[in-house]
Amino acid sequence: MTTQTTDPRAIRTRQLIIDAFNQLIKMKNFDQISVKDITELATINRATFYAHFVDKYELLDSVLTEQTGAVMKTYFTCQEQLSKDLMKRMFLSIVEIHESMNTHCRRGYNTFTQMIEEKVKGQLERIFANLLHGQKLDAIVLSWGMYGAYADWDIGSTVRAEDYAQEVAEKLWAFVQPSA
Amino acid sequence: MTTQTTDPRAIRTRQLIIDAFNQLIKMKNFDQISVKDITELATINRATFYAHFVDKYELLDSVLTEQTGAVMKTYFTCQEQLSKDLMKRMFLSIVEIHESMNTHCRRGYNTFTQMIEEKVKGQLERIFANLLHGQKLDAIVLSWGMYGAYADWDIGSTVRAEDYAQEVAEKLWAFVQPSA
DNA sequence: TCAAAAGTGTTGTGTAAGCGACAAAATTTG
DNA sequence: CAAATTTTGTCGCTTACACAACACTTTTGA
Structure with a gap:
């Protein structure tokens, strides 16, 4: 049971990250997906990624x-x-x-x-x-x-x-x- | 030629508004679409709408x-x-x-x-x-x-x-x- | 083999957007 | 018609995100 924001911005961003990841995982191995790849596809800033997840493993x-x-x-x-x-x-x-x-x-x-x-x-x-x-x-x-x-x-x-x-x-x- | 932001947040938000409007216009008359309808469907704050457009006519x-x-x-x-x-x-x-x-x-x-x-x-x-x-x-x-x-x-x-x-x-x- | 390139994780600063509240229209309803 | 309700713009304050810069590690390839 993580904190679970209700702020629509955070919800959207989190979803963008997950969607991007799900797209990438269809084509690449997990270890050849970089955080940069994810954030670029999600069109969010890399720093923002780390505000949501400690790393790609999480x-x-x-x-x-x-x-x-x-x-x-x-x-x-x-x-x-x-x-x-x-x-x-x-x-x-x-x-x-x-x-x-x-x-x-x-x-x-x-x-x-x-x-x-x-x-x-x-x-x-x-x-x-x-x-x-x-x-x-x-x-x-x-x-x-x-x-x-x-x-x-x-x-x-x-x-x-x-x-x-x-x-x-x-x-x-x-x-x-x-x-x- | 309006200012044209490059900030990805603004681009996304603008698109969310437009998408929501396009959905609504399929079902309702323009004048029975309220700004509230648009912002609720777009899951953005009403105040944010007015940061992008002066009103629904624009x-x-x-x-x-x-x-x-x-x-x-x-x-x-x-x-x-x-x-x-x-x-x-x-x-x-x-x-x-x-x-x-x-x-x-x-x-x-x-x-x-x-x-x-x-x-x-x-x-x-x-x-x-x-x-x-x-x-x-x-x-x-x-x-x-x-x-x-x-x-x-x-x-x-x-x-x-x-x-x-x-x-x-x-x-x-x-x-x-x-x-x- | 070692320099260039790419990726990682963090930080400080500025800005877009969320939220609640507000008065003033405009609509609805009895 | 007036009262109740909804919608409209706006404002101050807070939060999430963008961006650039940083030191650092890993990968690449000449």
């Missing part, structure tokens, strides 16, 4: 957060009850996050996977913790477990994502409901 | 100038030599200016025709004066004559614009080259 970080969050939002809301179906959709959202990142940043996808993993696990953990009313350890196990399952599926599973998601949801559900 | 004026100029640019450049063909294209540009205005602002087109006439005649006069190296009276006669021809054609001519343009060009050419 920019990347916040873009990834935004992207992953946006995809998740299309699969589920944080207000839902925990359920097998919710878990299934959480898994499927991970699949789509990677797919969209892969097509969006073709060039540098591999260099981002580590960051994406951290982002996604972090967000999943927060959501689980929220739904389980603060059972921190459970939330950690679930988020890591789910992401691990995804990573395994990604390596070379031949099963359809849908089916695998179902299986994962069953397993994790059993974990949170050991009674049944 | 905004309209400069938008019309821009639009007519943009269309003309697609038909000819100010660097050309005066020729029958150039005159023909000048005439055709008038036709297109009215067509595009008509489809663009459906609602309030009629209220603008007077302003468009003044803009177009003014621009044509400047171009003619430039090409004729400052024969002011010739330039006036030519611009009024050409626009008058357009107005007449517009009322109810059944001739194709192309053909009429050819005719007009011949006539005006004879005027500037009385020797032939």
Whole structure:
């Protein structure tokens, strides 16, 4: 939860930076994009960039957060009850996050996977913790477990994502409901 | 020739205002568009609007100038030599200016025709004066004559614009080259 | 290999734009 | 018609951004 300005100038400028970055990342590797490139495309002053982000790595970080969050939002809301179906959709959202990142940043996808993993696990953990009313350890196990399952599926599973998601949801559900 | 800022902030803001206005003019009559509407859609402060334009009438004026100029640019450049063909294209540009205005602002087109006439005649006069190296009276006669021809054609001519343009060009050419 | 060029991050100063408030039109409504 | 509401310009104050200059690091290429 960063400060979050309401000043329309700051909002516009931030968006200009993000838009410019998203354009550049389609064509270049992350490490061959300079802050100068970004600010020139965004038609803002370089000094202004540093008023919004400490460096391009923080920019990347916040873009990834935004992207992953946006995809998740299309699969589920944080207000839902925990359920097998919710878990299934959480898994499927991970699949789509990677797919969209892969097509969006073709060039540098591999260099981002580590960051994406951290982002996604972090967000999943927060959501689980929220739904389980603060059972921190459970939330950690679930988020890591789910992401691990995804990573395994990604390596070379031949099963359809849908089916695998179902299986994962069953397993994790059993974990949170050991009674049944 | 207004001051013309190079400050990217001012350029962006001006564009935001113009874009917002162009959106609104598609849906509302000019006189039911308030400055407040424009600034809200443009997400700028109302006070800022008045730093760029004295009122919405000046905004309209400069938008019309821009639009007519943009269309003309697609038909000819100010660097050309005066020729029958150039005159023909000048005439055709008038036709297109009215067509595009008509489809663009459906609602309030009629209220603008007077302003468009003044803009177009003014621009044509400047171009003619430039090409004729400052024969002011010739330039006036030519611009009024050409626009008058357009107005007449517009009322109810059944001739194709192309053909009429050819005719007009011949006539005006004879005027500037009385020797032939 | 080393000089030129390009990029980084920071700072001070000036300016464009945001914001709230205001009185004075202009519009709407009862 | 008058009261209520909206719109209009304007003003003082604050903030976000532009710009130029800076020392510094990294990349480039002759």
